[in-house]
Amino acid sequence: xxTQQRPRAAVKPPAPPRxxxxxxxxxxxxxxxxxxxxxxxxxxxxxxxGLFPLLYTAWVSLHNWDLGGDGGFIGLDNYATLFxxxxxxxxxxxxxxxxxLATVPQLLLAMVVAALLNQQLRARLLLRxxxxxxxxxxxxxxxxxxxxxFDRDAGMVNGLLHLVGVSPIxxxxxxxxxxxxxxxxxxxxxxxxxxxxxxAAMQSIPRExxxxxxxxxxSKIRQFRSITVPMIRPAIVFTVIMSTIAGMQLFTEPLIFxxxxxxxxxxxxxxxxxxxxxxxxxxxxxxxxxxGSAIAWMIFLxxxxxxxxxxxxxxRSAK
Amino acid sequence: xxxxxxxxxxxxxMAATLVAAAACGGADDDQQSAxxxxxxxxxxxxxxxxxxxxxxxxxxxxxxxxxxxxIGKLGDxxxxxxxxxxxxxxxxxxxxxxxxxxxxxxAKPDKFVNLxxxxxxxxxxxxxxxxxxxxxxxxxxxxxxxxxxxxAQGMCYRKDLxxxxxxxxxxxxxxxxxxxxxxxxxxxxxFLIANTGAxxxxxxxxxxxxxxxxxxxxxxxxxxxxxxxDSNPAVRSAYDQTVGMIQAGLSADxxxxxxxxxxxxxxxxxxxxxxxxxxxxxxxKQAGPxxxxxxxxxxxxxxxxxxxxxxxxxxxxxxxxxxxVELVKFLTSAKGQIGAFQAKGNxxxxxxxxxxxxxQGLTNAYFGNAPVGKIFGASAKAVKPVYLGPxxxxxxxRFTNALLAVEQGKLPPAEAWxxxxxxxxxxxx
Numbered sequence: 001x002x003t004q005q006r007p008r009a010a011v012k013p014p015a016p017p018r019x020x021x022x023x024x025x026x027x028x029x030x031x032x033x034x035x036x037x038x039x040x041x042x043x044x045x046x047x048x049x050g051l052f053p054l055l056y057t058a059w060v061s062l063h064n065w066d067l068g069g070d071g072g073f074i075g076l077d078n079y080a081t082l083f084x085x086x087x088x089x090x091x092x093x094x095x096x097x098x099x100x101l102a103t104v105p106q107l108l109l110a111m112v113v114a115a116l117l118n119q120q121l122r123a124r125l126l127l128r129x130x131x132x133x134x135x136x137x138x139x140x141x142x143x144x145x146x147x148x149x150f151d152r153d154a155g156m157v158n159g160l161l162h163l164v165g166v167s168p169i170x171x172x173x174x175x176x177x178x179x180x181x182x183x184x185x186x187x188x189x190x191x192x193x194x195x196x197x198x199x200a201a202m203q204s205i206p207r208e209x210x211x212x213x214x215x216x217x218x219s220k221i222r223q224f225r226s227i228t229v230p231m232i233r234p235a236i237v238f239t240v241i242m243s244t245i246a247g248m249q250l251f252t253e254p255l256i257f258x259x260x261x262x263x264x265x266x267x268x269x270x271x272x273x274x275x276x277x278x279x280x281x282x283x284x285x286x287x288x289x290x291x292g293s294a295i296a297w298m299i300f301l302x303x304x305x306x307x308x309x310x311x312x313x314x315x316r317s318a319k
Numbered sequence: 320x321x322x323x324x325x326x327x328x329x330x331x332x333m334a335a336t337l338v339a340a341a342a343c344g345g346a347d348d349d350q351q352s353a354x355x356x357x358x359x360x361x362x363x364x365x366x367x368x369x370x371x372x373x374x375x376x377x378x379x380x381x382x383x384x385x386x387x388x389x390i391g392k393l394g395d396x397x398x399x400x401x402x403x404x405x406x407x408x409x410x411x412x413x414x415x416x417x418x419x420x421x422x423x424x425x426a427k428p429d430k431f432v433n434l435x436x437x438x439x440x441x442x443x444x445x446x447x448x449x450x451x452x453x454x455x456x457x458x459x460x461x462x463x464x465x466x467x468x469x470x471a472q473g474m475c476y477r478k479d480l481x482x483x484x485x486x487x488x489x490x491x492x493x494x495x496x497x498x499x500x501x502x503x504x505x506x507x508x509x510f511l512i513a514n515t516g517a518x519x520x521x522x523x524x525x526x527x528x529x530x531x532x533x534x535x536x537x538x539x540x541x542x543x544x545x546x547x548x549d550s551n552p553a554v555r556s557a558y559d560q561t562v563g564m565i566q567a568g569l570s571a572d573x574x575x576x577x578x579x580x581x582x583x584x585x586x587x588x589x590x591x592x593x594x595x596x597x598x599x600x601x602x603x604k605q606a607g608p609x610x611x612x613x614x615x616x617x618x619x620x621x622x623x624x625x626x627x628x629x630x631x632x633x634x635x636x637x638x639x640x641x642x643x644v645e646l647v648k649f650l651t652s653a654k655g656q657i658g659a660f661q662a663k664g665n666x667x668x669x670x671x672x673x674x675x676x677x678x679q680g681l682t683n684a685y686f687g688n689a690p691v692g693k694i695f696g697a698s699a700k701a702v703k704p705v706y707l708g709p710x711x712x713x714x715x716x717r718f719t720n721a722l723l724a725v726e727q728g729k730l731p732p733a734e735a736w737x738x739x740x741x742x743x744x745x746x747x748x
Contacts, residue, residue, distance in 0.1 A: 262720060269724050
């Protein structure tokens with residue numbers, strides 16, 4: 001006799017009488033909705049202070065908007081003008097130039113510093129904290145001090161150049177010289193920050209890899225190239241993208257470096273005017289808010305494009 | 320990375336002002352009938368020296384409280400003002416408008432109370448003509464502000480450097496050296512030959528603005544607000560004269576308000592500087608006590624000059640327009656201007672105030688007891704009225720930058736000129 005002994009579906013015990021219908025409804029909602037409620041502050045803040053300004057800026061950029069307020073819808077006119085505006089493209093070239101000039105040496109140097117800090121050193125914690133110090137300094141202070149270091153008449157750099165027989169350089173008068181001066185400020189502030197990120201990544205590399213490499217007779221430099229750099233690749237991708245975003249929005253350093261009453265133009269021939277500076281100049285110095293908004297959106301687009309390129313390149317090289 | 324925040328902040332600020340604008344309908348809860356107690360908010364930048372005047376006004380106008388909202392630098396103040404005016408809220412009841420700012424708003428006068436509707440026409444004789452006209456629209460129908468101070472200009476010079484160069488040091492004789500700018504250039508050449516190690520003046524932008532403002536009538540725009548910078552001989556002539564001085568090697572090539580410029584006062588890297596009355600305090604501070612008695616003030620070449628100076632205006636968004644207009648009239652009256660002059664040395668724009676013994680009798684101990692009240696007063700009264708168009712400041716920036724490029728040796732003068740014209744045209748569109 002074969003009896004199929006399938007386990008009988010357990011009879012659900014009758015649900016205990018719900019003491020209060022409403023309370024249970026609330027607790028069900030509580031389960032479903034409260035996670036969203038808990039994370040909502042960020043999204044609400046983002047909507048108010050991020051998304052709304054972004055969209056509103058887009059709206060303004062489609063108008064002829066000046067001191068008198070909205071002067072009428074003009075579609076993409078501002079963007080059309082922007083594409084033919086030599087000052088805008090000059091600012092784009094300056095920004096990209098300074099981005100490369102600041103980011104590349106900065107990240108290379110950060111990597112070296114991180115590798116050094118990763119050694120067995122005396123007062124290691126102190127040294128590690130030391131590299132963070134420049135970030136604590138205000139940008140304005142950095143700008144002022146470096147402006148004096150790169151001063152034409154009494155600057156330290158020209159003083160040192162004088163010692164080796166080089167005639168003084170007017171750092172603000174040429175593109176190359178002003179770019180170098182400004183990139184130095186950026187490097188000084190951010191190298192330590194990036195090296196700490198690298199250091200954190202290096203700490204997670206298993207010691208055994210190095211031990212094995214040492215047994216195999218690999219030199220320290222070889223170990224750095226073949227173990228350290230590939231292992232911290234995600235951190236490198238991160239810093240490259242972050243530095244690109246920051247570099248595209250470079251503003252305070254060149255502004256302070258520019259000095260004078262019309263510093264926002266970044267030099268007499270716009271030698272070191274960045275896109276953010278040009279945006280500010282158009283919006284608030286020339287009172288053309290619509291045009292300024294169009295530039296703001298172009299910065300957004302440029303950053304997006306650069307971030308994507310960065311991402312693709314770094315991912316490809318990872319393969 | 321604060322630079323990264325900048326764009327977000329800007330956008331946020333614009334958004335916030337919009338929200339505020341939307342909300343402002345019912346936001347002003349101290350809105351009262353004309354007779355009730357009111358608080359008047361006055362927006363200023365830098366120093367207007369009104370504290371004592373506010374107290375006087377409050378004492379004679381029971382129920383009125385005045386609150387001054389001061390933003391230190393004009394550069395920070397003017398974008399904020401733009402936001403308030405564009406958003407339609409935040410500007411308070413009285414705003415200060417600097418000479419450069421007011422020309423933009425005169426071109427769009429609808430944001431301000433027309434003071435001619437509030438009986439201001441009777442006050443016309445209380446202000447210098449050109450000062451009055453700067454706040455008046457081209458059609459003469461709207462007056463958006465009343466004048467406060469002016470940057471009446473003199474020429475400050477270093478006595479010790481002049482003595483070294485074999486030039487006279489007495490301020491009357493020094494003034495006589497340069498009846499015109501050509502004479503000033505000639506004096507500069509004499510100075511350079513003496514090889515004191517100093518240049519003749521600090522920066523070409525100051526000189527250029529000075530010469531331009533003396534040409535009279537109008538500069539970059541004609542009175543119908545048409546862009547004429549490329550055809551107005553006054554602009555070209557001011558530019559050429561400045562280039563002439565650069566080419567003669569007179570300029571120390573110091574951007575005004577840069578650290579080198581500040582240091583230049585102390586080190587004596589230049590012998591003269593065109594100095595509006597408010598500049599005296601800057602010179603005294605930068606040159607320091609160790610250089611006391613070395614500086615003096617003479618008359619400026621040409622027929623007087625002014626640079627800078629402000630107005631008070633009542634935005635239409637004010638909920639207490641009539642009381643605000645009363646306050647503006649009081650603060651800009653001859654009495655008010657003398658009060659501000661005594662408090663912070665802002666030179667009056669009212670002829671009655673300029674002729675007042677308090678102003679006329681003023682001397683400056685740091686500048687060898689120079690009778691600055693007389694010198695600046697004469698300069699202010701000699702100036703011919705100049706009409707400044709809407710984007711006057713922005714265009715002026717282009718020209719001074721062109722001159723800076725010439726000074727730096729980066730562009731020949733003719734190229735720099737056409738670059739400035741090009742940029743200005745693109746700006747005006």
